[in-house]
Amino acid sequence: MTALPTAHHGRNPQRRSPIRTAALTVAAGALAVLTVALVIPNANAAAGTLGAAAAQSGRYFGTAIAANRLGDSTYTTIAAREFNMITAENEMKPDATQPNRGQFNFSAGDQIYNWANQRGLKVRGHTLAWHAQQPGWMQSLSGSNLRQAMIDHINGVMAHYKGKLAAWDVVNEAFNEDGSRRSSNLQGTGNDWIEVAFRTARAADPSTKLCYNDYNIENWSYGKTQGVYRMIQDFKSRGVPIDCVGLQTHFTGGSSLPSNFQTTLSSFAALGVDVALTEVDVTNASTTQYAGLTQACMNVPRCIGITVWGVRDSDSWRSSESPLLFNSGGGAKAAYTSVLNALNAATPQPSQSTPASPGPSSSPAPSSSPTPGPSGFGRIVGAQSGRCIDVPNASQTNGTRVQLYDCNNQANQQWTYTSSKQLTVYGNKCLDAAGSGNGAEIQIYSCNGQTNQQWNLNSNGTITGVQSGRCLDVWSTANGARVQIYDCNGQANQRFSLVS
Numbered sequence: 496m497t498a499l500p501t502a503h504h505g506r507n508p509q510r511r512s513p514i515r516t517a518a519l520t521v522a523a524g525a526l527a528v529l530t531v532a533l534v535i536p537n538a539n540a541a542a543g544t545l546g547a548a549a550a551q552s553g554r555y556f557g558t559a560i561a562a563n564r565l566g567d568s569t570y571t572t573i574a575a576r577e578f579n580m581i582t583a584e585n586e587m588k589p590d591a592t593q594p595n596r597g598q599f600n601f602s603a604g605d606q607i608y609n610w611a612n613q614r615g616l617k618v619r620g621h622t623l624a625w626h627a628q629q630p631g632w633m634q635s636l637s638g639s640n641l642r643q644a645m646i647d648h649i650n651g652v653m654a655h656y657k658g659k660l661a662a663w664d665v666v667n668e669a670f671n672e673d674g675s676r677r678s679s680n681l682q683g684t685g686n687d688w689i690e691v692a693f694r695t696a697r698a699a700d701p702s703t704k705l706c707y708n709d710y711n712i713e714n715w716s717y718g719k720t721q722g723v724y725r726m727i728q729d730f731k732s733r734g735v736p737i738d739c740v741g742l743q744t745h746f747t748g749g750s751s752l753p754s755n756f757q758t759t760l761s762s763f764a765a766l767g768v769d770v771a772l773t774e775v776d777v778t779n780a781s782t783t784q785y786a787g788l789t790q791a792c793m794n795v796p797r798c799i800g801i802t803v804w805g806v807r808d809s810d811s812w813r814s815s816e817s818p819l820l821f822n823s824g825g826g827a828k829a830a831y832t833s834v835l836n837a838l839n840a841a842t843p844q845p846s847q848s849t850p851a852s853p854g855p856s857s858s859p860a861p862s863s864s865p866t867p868g869p870s871g872f873g874r875i876v877g878a879q880s881g882r883c884i885d886v887p888n889a890s891q892t893n894g895t896r897v898q899l900y901d902c903n904n905q906a907n908q909q910w911t912y913t914s915s916k917q918l919t920v921y922g923n924k925c926l927d928a929a930g931s932g933n934g935a936e937i938q939i940y941s942c943n944g945q946t947n948q949q950w951n952l953n954s955n956g957t958i959t960g961v962q963s964g965r966c967l968d969v970w971s972t973a974n975g976a977r978v979q980i981y982d983c984n985g986q987a988n989q990r991f992s993l994v995s
């Protein structure tokens with residue numbers, strides 16, 4: 496596997512844990528668990544867009560967006576229709592976000608975030624610490640001064656986007672082709688700089704997934720792949736916070752889909768991290784390679800999603816190689832169909848691993864809510880995280896946003912489900928949705944009987960808002976992860992148990 500062209504370095508283009516059984520309902524005087532039926536999309540109801548097709552198996556399919564193209568209606572129409580995850584192409588990199596030391600500029604990054612958020616699309620952050628695309632002032636630093644600048648940059652950028660992004664590429668491209676560390680100015684601050692970056696990032700925003708991202712790590716037998724693997728293995732063994740590995744997946748004539756690609760994905764996943772294909776493009780949009788990389792991801796449960804680096808060929812940093820799924824005029828290519836078919840053929844994400852009397856359904860929507868019984872007390876425990884829905888600092892202030900946190904049996908984690916479909920805490924505060932759209936915050940508020948404070952406890956473990964029809968959702972398993980509402984998708988991060 497050969498390295499990518501040098502041009503890559505100057506123009507870098509740059510859910511989930513296995514499902515656990517969860518069901519939630521309240522029976523008279525006690526808590527009970529209902530039998531859950533497997534939800535299987537109808538074979539004749541294949542999704543017609545990449546994002547929708549990926550969502551059927553609990554994954555996303557995304558693209559990179561450039562702020563200066565948001566005025567192009569063909570570009571934005573395709574992007575909003577086809578994708579459900581967005582990465583800023585250059586607008587969240589160090590040179591864009593902190594052009595002068597201590598002076599942050601988020602205008603371009605916010606333009607992309609706001610565009611995506613208004614359309615219900617999630618966003619990946621890219622990237623916080625990288626040897627390239629550093630502002631001039633950072634390039635001139637070294638040693639402890641540069642180390643502090645890196646820490647300050649991570650804190651400043653993550654503070655601005657705290658609680659908003661699905662993931663961050665914390666460190667980008669830190670390895671040589673032989674698996675040794677790249678000799679960059681950041682590496683010159685000490686071999687622990689990557690660990691420091693991840694620890695800083697976790698402290699700055701515990702609610703987002705933290706990823707390491709690199710190119711040429713698709714071939715399992717390649718030196719760089721093994722070098723990154725050893726780092727992740729070391730980090731996991733020592734408790735360094737890392738949640739995912741991004742494989743850029745730029746396939747060129749000399750760097751094509753390796754036969755052991757799925758082995759690479761499953762080997763990283765076996766370390767306890769998610770894997771994602773983060774910057775996909777393929778020379779001449781090879782149908783075979785696109786189908787192959789998609790299928791490999793579908794075959795690995797912890798491969799959480801795929802992002803192509805650009806919308807149309809004309810938007811690509813490799814535009815002369817026609818590497819994307821849409822041609823320059825916006826038409827879908829043969830590779831698009833091959834990817835869509837592979838996504839639609841993937842095993843649907845079930846709501847329980849051992850179903851009772853499985854039957855077809857047109858969508859992975861939650862089953863009908865049971866009729867609420869008398870009040871019951873309990874902790875609301877996430878199926879994916881094992882952590883409880885918690886009111887931070889035992890606050891009783893209206894508008895306090897709830898989070899995930901280690902279960903502790905304290906009053907700020909004790910919820911009552913009432914006959915009025917309210918989830919109350921402290922006796923007089925209700926779980927309250929501060930809006931009905933995707934991403935709306937979940938908070939506590941004085942109970943008022945409105946539908947934004949009413950919840951259906953469904954037999955598949957989801958909790959849906961009566962007003963919105965959307966599911967309680969978290970995008971991280973970490974302490975402090977924010978709770979929101981989002982379109983129901985059957986994934987473990989939207990399933991909870993009420994435990995006495």
